Amino acid sequence: AQSVAQPEDQVNVAEGNPLTVKCTYSVSGNPYLFWYVQYPNRGLQFLLKYITGDNLVKGSYGFEAEFNKSQTSFHLKKPSALVSDSALYFCAVRPYAFRGGYQKVTFGIGTKLQVIP
């Protein structure tokens, strides 16, 4: 069965400092990996995804994530944090499917990011 681990319940970072939100995964075969952000009383918003190719994926709002196959990790990063980045971040995984067919997506429990002014 596939799974996602987000080991930190909360990450605190000072505004302007780099941030990292950690994610490790377990899946059969090659993974497809996603990051979503959730603001209070809002649905999840897509940030970025890894399918194949370059291990460094760039996404919305200056976020990027690095896929590391040997460590089964997909950590979210941003060079300079903003107060407005404070939110709940979810990592998700699904297995490879031939021709992009349907596969269930599994989410982590989320990491709360607090950016301190």
Place this chain on the structure above:
Amino acid sequence: GAGVSQSPRYKVAKRGQDVALRCDPISGHVSLFWYQQALGQGPEFLTYFQNEAQLDKSGLPSDRFFAERPEGSVSTLKIQRTQQEDSAVYLCASSSPGSGGYVETQYFGPGTRLLVL
């Protein structure tokens, strides 16, 4: 429409009452997903539609949960004889179909917060 919409946004039900939650996906999106998000948890998969066909309902927690999408657009999640443990945010997501290995991105609605008393 511009995004996925859900109604009602908030629902309070007495234990034993039936509820119906509505999802309007992005126009033209073939795939539709329902998730349950308990407090402090990530979204948990409930069910998946491709057009009007319910292709995966493995995540529905009991036979009290029923989902439909009769015309391949709007979907309704129905919960019969609600229990306190059904209290959660119910999220709907839609996506364009994958083809040739393209991995679709799921776009989420704001969710319906259900409280069962």
